[in-house]
Amino acid sequence: MSAESVYLYCKSLESYKFDEDHPFNPLRLELTTDLLQAYSVLYPKEIISPPVATVEEVLTFHSLTYVESVEKYQTKSLEELGHFGLGSEDNPVFPLMGEAARKIVGGTLFGARAIMEGKFKHALNLSGGLHHAHKDKASGFCIYNDIVLAIRFLLKEYKARVVYIDTDAHHGDGVQAAFYNDPNVLTISMHETGKYLFPGTGSVSELGEGLGFGFSVNVPMEPFTQDESWLNTFREVVIPLTRAFKPDIIISQNGCDAHHLDPLTHLSVTMESFATIPSLVHDLAHELCEGRWLALGGGGYEPWLVVPRAWSLVWSKMTDRTLDSEIPLTWLTKWEAKSGLILPKTISDSWLQVPEIPRRREITEKNYLAGQRAVNSVSGIILGNLG
Amino acid sequence: MLIKSVMKTEVLTVSPEVTINQAWEILRDLEIRHLPVVEDNQLVGIVSDRNLLAASPAMSKIIKDPALLNRSVGEIMSAPVITVHPLDTIDDAASLMYKYKIGSLPVVSGEGIVGIITESDLLRALNEMMGAQEPGSQLLIRMEDRPGILAEITQIFKRFEVNIISVLTIPNNVPETRDMAFKINTINPRKIVTALMEAGFEVIGPHFGGE
Numbered sequence: 001m002s003a004e005s006v007y008l009y010c011k012s013l014e015s016y017k018f019d020e021d022h023p024f025n026p027l028r029l030e031l032t033t034d035l036l037q038a039y040s041v042l043y044p045k046e047i048i049s050p051p052v053a054t055v056e057e058v059l060t061f062h063s064l065t066y067v068e069s070v071e072k073y074q075t076k077s078l079e080e081l082g083h084f085g086l087g088s089e090d091n092p093v094f095p096l097m098g099e100a101a102r103k104i105v106g107g108t109l110f111g112a113r114a115i116m117e118g119k120f121k122h123a124l125n126l127s128g129g130l131h132h133a134h135k136d137k138a139s140g141f142c143i144y145n146d147i148v149l150a151i152r153f154l155l156k157e158y159k160a161r162v163v164y165i166d167t168d169a170h171h172g173d174g175v176q177a178a179f180y181n182d183p184n185v186l187t188i189s190m191h192e193t194g195k196y197l198f199p200g201t202g203s204v205s206e207l208g209e210g211l212g213f214g215f216s217v218n219v220p221m222e223p224f225t226q227d228e229s230w231l232n233t234f235r236e237v238v239i240p241l242t243r244a245f246k247p248d249i250i251i252s253q254n255g256c257d258a259h260h261l262d263p264l265t266h267l268s269v270t271m272e273s274f275a276t277i278p279s280l281v282h283d284l285a286h287e288l289c290e291g292r293w294l295a296l297g298g299g300g301y302e303p304w305l306v307v308p309r310a311w312s313l314v315w316s317k318m319t320d321r322t323l324d325s326e327i328p329l330t331w332l333t334k335w336e337a338k339s340g341l342i343l344p345k346t347i348s349d350s351w352l353q354v355p356e357i358p359r360r361r362e363i364t365e366k367n368y369l370a371g372q373r374a375v376n377s378v379s380g381i382i383l384g385n386l387g
Numbered sequence: 388m389l390i391k392s393v394m395k396t397e398v399l400t401v402s403p404e405v406t407i408n409q410a411w412e413i414l415r416d417l418e419i420r421h422l423p424v425v426e427d428n429q430l431v432g433i434v435s436d437r438n439l440l441a442a443s444p445a446m447s448k449i450i451k452d453p454a455l456l457n458r459s460v461g462e463i464m465s466a467p468v469i470t471v472h473p474l475d476t477i478d479d480a481a482s483l484m485y486k487y488k489i490g491s492l493p494v495v496s497g498e499g500i501v502g503i504i505t506e507s508d509l510l511r512a513l514n515e516m517m518g519a520q521e522p523g524s525q526l527l528i529r530m531e532d533r534p535g536i537l538a539e540i541t542q543i544f545k546r547f548e549v550n551i552i553s554v555l556t557i558p559n560n561v562p563e564t565r566d567m568a569f570k571i572n573t574i575n576p577r578k579i580v581t582a583l584m585e586a587g588f589e590v591i592g593p594h595f596g597g598e
Contacts, residue, residue, distance in 0.1 A: 072407075088549070088572070089547060089548060089549065089573060090572075090573050091574070110445070131520065138523065139522050140574040152490055170574070173522060195592075196524065196525045196526070196592055196593035197524060197525075198523060198524040198573070198574040198575075198594070199522030199574070200518070200520060200522060200524070200570065201520070201522070223593060263577065264574065264575060264577070371555075
């Protein structure tokens, strides 16, 4: 009899920290874990501190020269590091960064293995979801790509068919690129259009190549997209394509930087989406693959006002444990002074005024058409592949 | 960018005696749309899917008389052919294709045909020039149209040690200004946007008002 869910966390995961002012703030892990405990929906026996991944495990995707540059950055010149995307404002080097990055990979690999061995139905590693890292390049705050490493493990050890669902505001370029030729991995990314936003890729026309043609799906969403259009796209694209593919396991990247208050992006999504999407993924996992669902974190650069609530909702939906609408007072008292902000009093965004966008109708239409184009381009191929 | 770095160098040519039917088969099998026609090593014409379509009778007639497709491409090809040289620029190729509404240009040098450049080669080059394959954020900046202005902007990029992936000039209707799109190698352009605005530049995209 397998337990339902495991929460992969340990304070040491917060050592993945570039510098004090860096937008990628690992404190969000502690804030989320603490909020879940204040809500009494996360029990000590459900928390597992994952092992650090080995260098060998990391080398199942990343190149040797790149891994050496990460692990021994002190011995490399700035120019050499720059070649690997390291030492920039986005990805500065920091002490023991190799180990810190491998710890995150360890969590995601542990989750994938434990689910396949039947120890748990679902696993949540909020430190993971580093979807921008490439084979030999750090990119967009991501050093090692825990997602690609876990999917490679699933392909090799279990010959699993994997659906990867990425609802981060940024395109999941590293994961897409790694499986661009592979029909056993269906990657679906909905994200703010690359017109302005990093990394700039992720257009509908990126559909995969060779045998993998039809197994990369992208829906670029207009800036200022709100919940209704965001969720409609999820329902009209992600759900039918996941069903058509019939996965053995679902991996979701739950970056929450599509939120209206996120400082790095231009979307206008709220907690309504962050509550609904994990709930829909949970249902899909039970409907299609006996509950096998590995959920990860990702982007989210408003660590006080957005991330703890958004990510608490992932665990809440994973475990079917409802969160009271009021944020626990113990949590607010503990963190408000440290934040220097007035923290939200409710788990929902009922207090948040998202300004009415004059172009809303046009934005909705554009998103709808992008979603339709994506589905029409691949659904025949995905269904055909089942023979 | 020179045509020689963008063109395809493997070019399939046909002689004028080849039939319409055979030309159709070649286009279909190789998934191409243009066939240069060569006689005695000289380029004498070009035949495209549009030439073939215009010269192919209706299906009902073909069924009655298949010989209708046995006319030679020499009879229906476009001639003389507009060509370019490997050292011409892709700008030249683009304006010729646009002006004459054609989809490809044979590349001719010295002895004869050395390559072909098509619409899709130009689009691929445009894609590469815009840096579409490299990760980065895009900024659209409106600036005064005067000498030295670009140096002032790139100084700001340098201050933040951020690499520029691509630069494009975009025409606008505002007198004495220019719009330029920069793709820069960072996920977090906020500090740069602030510095640009402090230096008096108008960052017009991404725009934050949603209008």
